[in-house]
Amino acid sequence: MENNYFDSKILEEILNIPSPTGYTKDMLNYIQKELDNMNLEYKISNKGSLLVTIKGKDSNKSITFSSHIDTLGAIVAKVKSNSCLSINQIGGYMMNSVEGENVIIHTRNGKKYEGTLQTIKPSIHIDGNDAKDLKRDCKNYEIVIDEQVSEPQDVYNLEIEVGNLVSFDTRTRITKSGFIKSRYLDDKASVAAILHVIRYIT
Template identity: 30%
Template sequence: MNRTIPEPDLDYLQRVLLEMLAIPSPTGFTDTIVRYVAERLDELGIPFELTRRGTLRATLKGQKNSPDRAVSAHLDTIGASVRAIKDNGRLILAPVGCWSSRFAEGSRVSLFTDNGVIRGSVLPLMASGHAFNTGVDELPISWDHIELRLDAYCATRADCDSLGVNIGDYVAFDPLPEFTESGHISARHLDDKAGVAALLAALKAIVDSGVQPLIDCHPLFTITEETGSGAAAALPWDVSEFVGIDIAPVAPGQYQS
């Protein structure tokens, strides 16, 4: 008897998406979200392994084990790290991933230090129209012209030292998720946590249906896409079909299907 695969469980998709958005995971700071996805695979009864480069490589067994298919989504997001500590206790940032400081300005963030998490705001060097007038609009857009101001008493470099702040500490940007009545989802880091949630929901639908794929399929969850390394190193040698799930930018010449 032929069995059909049910529609994905959208409540499950929304739940795992919200839970993943709540987990900071800039490239290089992905251990927690890797464990989260591993737990979801365990719940679905899908075996997996962790590669030397940190990719989760799962196996959805098929009726034949070769050639294989693979589907990939990435767990890492853009973010920042501490590049320098100023004498006034403010922090200079370097981007993690390729993105403009234009989209970092005004963000609320979490700084991960040796002593714990410190909240803060990313602001332009001239953050007040009252103080700087038109100079605010003339300030160049670059990572050299923004800074992280911590929600802590931090007026000197020594204050930063006492808080456990170090060069290289990771900075995660708040996702600010919003699910509208029209069905739209707005959040930072939907790239690619929305793709991961969609892949997990599809896997759940297949498992719940009891349908066995014709050939083995390998769901891959990578951790360094934002810095230029994808799924190639984790692909089994006999994969003949591959689909990458990711978020496409909206730009001229790119249209929705």
């Protein structure tokens, strides 16, 4: 719940920055700007970890806080003949938990396109029991791109291709009573909490 000690606005901003594994640059930039605003020095490791050290009274004793900024997501596995996209999962999640979800496709040149993840038989009205009984495996899902595309070449012309990363709508919402509902509270709530602690002690 919200209280006087934690700024949920920061958490809301963090939650709404797409950062599936392999595409964390925007999230990393956000944290760097926050640290810059606090005039703190930091470094980026060879593997992309951000490290900040805050000196205390006794350098012989130390406490380490850590959290991860990457989230679950997907990767484009194939541009299909119907101009939709097959995907593979990034991370372990049940496919029915993202069925019908809005997504963003992140191209290599920085463009972003919206779409919707649905099953290959999304309508009971059309497909009857085949739609209901369809196994919720990744292979039975596809992304419908929110662009005028009717054949694979139209998709390639947008510079969407195999290997592009896909992020899911986080559905972030803060209720009037102060409860926070969102995907990826693990581990972005920890990121927000650590930033809050840093502000408090510096």
